[in-house]
Amino acid sequence: MKYRTLGPDFEVSALGLGCMPMAGIGKGMYGEANVDESIATLHRAIELGVTLFDTAEIYGPLVNEELLGRAIRGKRDGVVIATKFGFRYDDNGMTGVDSTPDNVRRACEGSLKRLGVETIDLFYQHRVDPNVPIEDTVGAMGRLVEEGKVRHLGLSEAGVETIRRAAATHPIAALQSEYSLWERDVEEAILPACRELDIGFVPYSPLGRGFLTGQITSRDDLPEGDYRRNDPRYSDENFARNMAMVDVVKDIAAAHDASPAQVALAWLLAQGDDIVPIPGSKRRVTLEDSMKAVDVALTADDLAALDAAAPRGGTAGPRYGERAMAMTRL
Template structure:
């Protein structure tokens, strides 16, 4: 397994991580997580928010990950997040953080968290105060490294001035390249890792979604602009071209999309989510793929920055 380094404090992780968010709380998921660990994946990503939303079982995904890693804690890098609430908006005040970290440690059944992200910036709490509290948790041994998620360049710079930020988690893929102008150069400047979520475009870049009817009736993606109407058809045409290029290269569209991300920098560690161990093994094949300059130019021609039709989220461009 290829390894990569996140941040100036040199957190060593596998070249690809695993997003656990969409895994159901059952023994099959435990088997998949353990299989990923056996395959060399060391970085596992969850959040206190993730669980069975309709049952208000927040923290359930952390409990699942904790059970799956029981007896193998030393082999894994565990990342979780705090800071999204459904009634009060994003939170990052000291009292909330202290309560959240203890709850996550309990859910995970662990003594420490490797990488602890603020899930969304809190507009009512200065980032310096938030990161100062997280730095105290590092000193206490409850967390090892500090991360941010979906933070602006200004917020990242201010946060890093208080304590080294190990990683930024945000959406990044062939069809979500908004961070390339400002965020990517800043991360390189400050030696902060990037952990892209939805690196396969919420499944679209796999080529497995050919029609909106391929999604279950209750699938959240049906509400996203890029999966609707004319946007869907325009995006589908680009995916078709990506698939053709992947076939020429002897890989899958998913492997090509992940390998392109890995090519963007040694500090980038995507965390594709899947429920399938077979898909995990497929994704890991991306670590062996390299590109010629002509191939990179062709990818750029097929999917230039801003090509995706529709916004990332409803109401957001």
């Protein structure tokens, strides 16, 4: 494994592991997970030198953090735990956003308990709450740093103005947002703002929700009930157009004796040393494949071909449905 720095001095593995598929999500998102295999995957990641593990209170809710806490018991040294807060939920799932100072503290205390740790290494606001000034939210997060309950602060899917206001309130180590060959809009203003403010960038869905792996060749490959059947980019009218970029990824992968997933991740890694993707996995075989991306050296011609095949704004369809899009870039 290779290592990178988020912000001024927060060292993590160059690739982290997104834990969302492992527990509490269900077969409607990326298929059903096996708990024993998920734990084995987490242990294998540690063996491979992965240090950054990403979860969230809302994944489940709660049970994803509990699974990660169970897996790292006795293995805490060197492990970097990132979790997120910011949603209200009940027995039926998410009911809205809540980044009030009281909820910041409540969420942190709960996450510490479920993870079985004394300190959260990276504490993200999961989505911006338009009803709470970001200064109030980040101020509450900063008090948790002062108390030793949190080491570093992060934001997720925040817009440029929010990022600037947050960073003026307390140092922000990382912004987590979607970024991949098929979602490059952050390159216009958000990524430059992060670099100006020395904020690391953590791309989630770096494989385009599985699309860039080349393993999905038609909508029929998605099981019934899979939420991606309602993803605009997987729709009948957009699927074939978006598959064109995957064909280029596959060609470059063949030339490097690599997998398409490795090429897609290597492209992201080549966009800057401040970028730390977190591909999700719930099985050792896909974990091991993805982590080999750190050793894939794309040529200038490879990068040019990928940029031409997947230009910013070139993917057909929005990345989310209307409701989820309304919660981004605030």
